Amino acid sequence: MRLIQVLIIEDNERILKLHRLFLEKVDGFELVGIAKSLKEAEETIAVLQPDLILLDLFFPDGHGMSFLKHMRMQDINFDVILITADKDVNSLQDALRNGAFDYIVKPVVFDRFKESLEKYKTFKTGISAKQTIEQKDADSIFMSAQQVEYTDDDVPKGIDPLTLKKVKDTLVEYGERGICAQETGKLIGASRITARRYLEYLVSGGFISADITYGSVGRPERKYFYKPEKN
Structure with missing residues (x-):
C-alpha cells in the first residue's frame, strides 16, 4: 500500500513544527503539504487531494469546523x-457529525498522536483491501477506528470527572446485562438527559457499546453495555 498522504492545517508555527516532527516518526505516512490559513488550505486541498488532513479549529480567517462543513x-x-485546544463537548459532537475520524485536544503528546494515526492506518488499509464487505468486516473496521482510550484528565468541557467515574462504575457493575440512561440517572442522582450525555461520551471513546433492545411491552430502548478489556 502506498504511503498515506497528509496535509497539516495549522497557523501556529511552533505547533506546526511539532506535528510535523510527530508525523515523521509514524510509519506509513507522508507529509505532502502545509497550510497556515483556511484560504490557503482550500487551494492546497484542491491541488494535492490528500488522504488525511490534520486540522486545527481556530484561525484568523475563520473557524475550522465551518471550513470542514x-x-x-x-x-x-x-x-x-x-487537533485543537477546544474542549467544548458541543465541538466534539459537531466533529462527529461532520465525519471527523478523531478529536485530539491540545497540548498533544506523541503517544496519543501516534495512536490516532495508527488507528487511521488500520482503517484505511481495511477499506482499501475490500470491494464488498460482510458485517464482520464492517465491525472490524469501525471498531478499530472508534476505540480511542480516554482518561479522566482528557474529558471535555461539560463532562465532570467524578460523575463520569460514577457512570463507569455503574456500567461495570451491570456488565453484560446493560443499562439504560434513565436507570443510570437514578443510580447516580442525575437526570436521564445528563446520564445519556455521559453514556454517549463513553460510547464515542470505545469504553462501552450501545444497542437497541425491546422491553416487555415492545418499546425500543437504547441500552449501554460495559466492554471489558481483552488480554
Whole structure:
C-alpha cells in the first residue's frame, strides 16, 4: 500500500513544527503539504487531494469546523483528524457529525498522536483491501477506528470527572446485562438527559457499546453495555 498522504492545517508555527516532527516518526505516512490559513488550505486541498488532513479549529480567517462543513459540500474526498485546544463537548459532537475520524485536544503528546494515526492506518488499509464487505468486516473496521482510550484528565468541557467515574462504575457493575440512561440517572442522582450525555461520551471513546433492545411491552430502548478489556 502506498504511503498515506497528509496535509497539516495549522497557523501556529511552533505547533506546526511539532506535528510535523510527530508525523515523521509514524510509519506509513507522508507529509505532502502545509497550510497556515483556511484560504490557503482550500487551494492546497484542491491541488494535492490528500488522504488525511490534520486540522486545527481556530484561525484568523475563520473557524475550522465551518471550513470542514464547507469542504464536505464540495464533494472532495478526504479524512480529517481535528487537533485543537477546544474542549467544548458541543465541538466534539459537531466533529462527529461532520465525519471527523478523531478529536485530539491540545497540548498533544506523541503517544496519543501516534495512536490516532495508527488507528487511521488500520482503517484505511481495511477499506482499501475490500470491494464488498460482510458485517464482520464492517465491525472490524469501525471498531478499530472508534476505540480511542480516554482518561479522566482528557474529558471535555461539560463532562465532570467524578460523575463520569460514577457512570463507569455503574456500567461495570451491570456488565453484560446493560443499562439504560434513565436507570443510570437514578443510580447516580442525575437526570436521564445528563446520564445519556455521559453514556454517549463513553460510547464515542470505545469504553462501552450501545444497542437497541425491546422491553416487555415492545418499546425500543437504547441500552449501554460495559466492554471489558481483552488480554
